[in-house]
Amino acid sequence: MGRGEGGESIVSRIRARYEELPPSERKLASLILDFPGDMAGYSATELATLAGVSKAAATRLFRRLGYVSFEAARRAAREEQAWGSPLFLLSQGPELEVTDSHVRRLMEQELANMARTFEGLDVAGLEHLVDALISARRLWLLGYRNSHFLADYARWQFLQVRDQVQLLQSNGATLAEQMVDVHTDDIVVAFGFRRRITRFRQAIRLIHTKGIPVLYITEPGATEARDHGNWVLHAEVSGAGPFDSYPAACSLIHLLSVLMIRRAGRTGRSRIQRIEELHADLNDFD
Incomplete structure (x- = not known):
């Protein structure tokens, strides 16, 4: 469970191919490596915008990683979350201050x-x-x-x-x-x-x-x-x-x-x- 198509996580796939990625695809790959769980909640267009690349570059990246579509990659990310991987449960955002609302x-x-x-x-x-x-x-x-x-x-x-x-x-x-x-x-x-x-x-x-x-x-x-x-x-x-x-x-x-x-x-x-x-x-x- 939690590995999607082919048995590898998306993080493992990116790391194995990172050095050979074109610059635009590498920018998106770096974003995913930092917060892979965010894939579960964003569309391909939203992820591309966050990384500052085109949607076409995003499409090429996911195909290069072996996914038939972005949706297949997102489904694998959701499986990782359900599996309990802390890396996939982290979300991008500002550093959280310790406040009463956080403790509550x-x-x-x-x-x-x-x-x-x-x-x-x-x-x-x-x-x-x-x-x-x-x-x-x-x-x-x-x-x-x-x-x-x-x-x-x-x-x-x-x-x-x-x-x-x-x-x-x-x-x-x-x-x-x-x-x-x-x-x-x-x-x-x-x-x-x-x-x-x-x-x-x-x-x-x-x-x-x-x-x-x-x-x-x-x-x-x-x-x-x-x-x-x-x-x-x-x-x-x-x-x-x-x-x-x-x-x-x-x-x-x-x-x-x-x-x-x-x-x-x-x-x-x-x-x-x-x-x-x-x-x-x-x-x-x-």
């Missing part, structure tokens, strides 16, 4: 993400999911890049409730060396937020083909989640700027851990009590 806009985006995340939950299905998380022989947490810290956070939360909660591919081990211990009575909690790396997709497909249950947590619109997740939870991560934001995902993890401790009953409370007693014995906190 960020806050409103986070609150909207939180609301959409929780409004989209299948509350009726949560009880079955939580029971499965409690009763599984072992929970495995999987995530790469930004999803890795979410997997790690979930591990620490779930460990308060139950034992046998582990990260997949931790401590320098290969995925194969840990996958050998994963069984069909376990659950893999997979955090697959954009942009998903190839290794994550390979791991999820392998886990799925082996019949191991998967809780797939991702952003809305991740279509492969339906194919590989026994349960799928969505968290909104679109930020007010070029980077994705994860408070809603963290709140979703918090919700699961709270529901788990409540459903675990006396067993869960007993575990927390033992943990707190050990904290006291070890004088862990000031």
Whole structure:
């Protein structure tokens, strides 16, 4: 996804051909390299005007880059935005001052993400999911890049409730060396937020083909989640700027851990009590 025709992004295509471009086409190419995401919102004429070149020069550039039309190139830029590339989420404009309105806009985006995340939950299905998380022989947490810290956070939360909660591919081990211990009575909690790396997709497909249950947590619109997740939870991560934001995902993890401790009953409370007693014995906190 996000590469358009031929599998290359427009940025990669321009960089590969930049030195051989005629001056007028190079001016437009330089503008696109600085703010490739702007292509998604402008017409070919508007882009040409911004770069100070003719529409004919713009047409020649996109054909030279291998696109059948400007619309095909713009469609590829939109795919890059949906894919979550920060470069394609940047917009041209003056440097933004830090103002009350800027902070308020960020806050409103986070609150909207939180609301959409929780409004989209299948509350009726949560009880079955939580029971499965409690009763599984072992929970495995999987995530790469930004999803890795979410997997790690979930591990620490779930460990308060139950034992046998582990990260997949931790401590320098290969995925194969840990996958050998994963069984069909376990659950893999997979955090697959954009942009998903190839290794994550390979791991999820392998886990799925082996019949191991998967809780797939991702952003809305991740279509492969339906194919590989026994349960799928969505968290909104679109930020007010070029980077994705994860408070809603963290709140979703918090919700699961709270529901788990409540459903675990006396067993869960007993575990927390033992943990707190050990904290006291070890004088862990000031």
